Amino acid sequence: MANNHDQPDNPSRRNLLKSAGIVGAAAVGSTATPTIIAQDSPSTSQATSPIAREALEALTAAEAETLEAICDALIPSDDNGPGAREARAVHYIDRSLASHNSAARHNYMVSLAAIDEYARQTRGESFSRLIRDHQDSILRGVQDNKVPGCEPSASAFFNMVRSHTIDGTFCDPYYGGNQDFVGWDMIAYPGIRLSASETDVAQGAALQPNHQSAYDNQTYTKMADNMGLGTNNSGGRDNA
């Protein structure tokens, strides 16, 4: 049991399943905590879709699995709709740890291991395999600074993960989170508009969401027309 976390359940098998277009919780069977490793969004998980090339850029598979469970508890999928999992907040965090937030990489490594260790010591299972009530109980302990081994402290780590999970759920989808605009839809943000009329504002939450990324506007993409590269607009969705 103690070594379970070092052996996340057979990633190669999962990748094979993914290659066959059979993905998600149902495909991997028994586990109640499907991991991001094989988790594609509904829109790209069709058998006919090409496989998205996607690396874990900063996190290990085990870290990603623990973090996925934490993010899922912070912003759950529930009666009020999709949450951090559907937004792919972990995908966002992983990419950010390999780039802008690289200074936080060490704290993620140490603290995710500490939380998982605490789960196994107190509940006998890795964090990601616990039932939600037990996960929530441990996370309350992290927030209240009662779980040992986190850096720079348990509560500081909690605040950082919470902040990053929100970033990954509500940021522009360009950055790999807020997949399919689930975050913006959750809070009824009607989307990025380059101009908002008084009528738009008056409508408030009744305004139809436009599901636009900033980078759906060609003027902001790298290959803009004033660089002499024409006006080709590939649609702006660039999650790569």
Add this chain to the structure above:
Amino acid sequence: MPKRLPKTDVVIVGMGAVGGVAALPLTNAGLKVIGIEAGGWLSPRDFAPDELRNGARNWPQSVQKAATEAPTVRASSDATAVQGGHPMMNAVGGTTMHYWAQSWRLNPWDFKVVSATRERYGRDRLPADTTVEDWPFGYEELEPYYDKVEYAVGISGQAGNVQGRINRAGNIFEGERSREYPMRPLRSSPFTDLMGDAARRLDLNPFQGPAAIASELYDGRPPCQYHGFCNKGGCHVQAKSSTAFTTIPKAVDSGNLEVVTFARVTNVVTDNDGKVTGVDYIKGSETFFQPADVVLLASYTYENVRMLQLSKSRAFPSGLSNNAGQVGQHYLSHHQGSPVLALFPDDLHNWYGLPAQGVAVDDWADDNFDHADLDFIGGANLWVHTDRKPMAAAKMSTFGQARNWGSDWKKFIKQNADRSNTAYIQKTTLPYAGNYLDLDPTVKDPMGYPVTRITARYRDNEKRIAAFVADKMEQWYREAGASSVIKTGPGNAMGASTHAYGGTRMGNNSETNVVNRWGFSHEAPNLGILGASVMGSSGARNPTLTAQALSWRTAEYLANNWRSVVG
């Protein structure tokens, strides 16, 4: 040895809010000006509506000069200073590229805090350890320059006092102005209407605040599109009246302004007679000496002070213009903390709002109310505005109604993301003995120069104002229908601020001030200093327009008195 460049009439160090303004009257007068800027040119293409990049990731400031020399901060001289962040932008246009753009005139009281307080309340009402002085002139002397800048840059707003005619749609407490704003105010919104109506029911005097944002076609620039990303993101259509899109291009078009970008001034050079002769700067891997008849320091408050403190010479062994020991003294940063938060029962329709679209109440600002039975002087401008973006909305307070994560939290923000508001409350802040800027003894920038050290803390006067006006703000929110209000307490730290004043204060007394009434050094007569570093009091509102008006005034004085300044 630095490469010596051909001499010019005027060097301006910094092409931001104030340097960018000064360039126009100078070049219009036919003077040859070189503007040295640590940043580069940005275009509207750079201002994508991207909350993560512009806000959370602090783009592009995180890699700029200011970030590499951020001040260290401590509350008092017995503490160790710790380096924090730096809030300002390095770019042609400086922080006017992406600031809130609130563009206030100070209240006439702010120019005469000492004499007006003594006259109305007696000699003992000034806080014991404040070093505040009356300005060397009153509001009336600055009024023509406020007017020039409002029209040259392009300010939208509603006047409240034009030549003594009071208009209750505007600020009835403002000083008399010579004419209307060049543009009507930004449009109102459901939320600003809600708050304005509530204020009137309380017999307060609400009005829409002034903004350096075009509300209609102005000088070839289109009006605000209200997309809501201009705070930290800049304006995608140049409606924001940044100097980069207003005065600087005009000065360049005159043929008399050359802007040198990505250049860092490291030293203001002085001769043995105590006159400045030019500046040393580094661009790329080369060092240059740019000779000039006049040097105008126009970087931010921390950098103006630091440049003087770093520029030691035979004539000024403890730093340029510092033989009286006043450089770095009388420092203050605006008390803008202690926000008041409110939760409303209905959506506020603020998703496409901006910080400059709001409602102000000045009834509790400056000396607009009787302080006879109070234990402080001054007051605060109460400002509520419409700025809201999704990441920040999701990080809203839960007003004690839910833990800040999990299903209950999600339910809370799903319902309330567009129902909260945070008041922005700027308070009169005074300079005090013991609040100052000097060079940090240990922390250096990557080039090896010491960074600025801030030693400062708020005192009782600021904290008492904060507590007093928080109650007023709560009343206003409650009248507008808020179901929950949080007051966050009176104190906050005095770290690096976008509203930093003093350090090169302006005044007639050369023993207590660095520059004279025209903005030129008491000790080095051909050195001028532009920016809020010359201001000796904060008022209760954003400093930029006042700093720009002072800058225009200094530049105009120089153009009209060239011989006497150059000597």
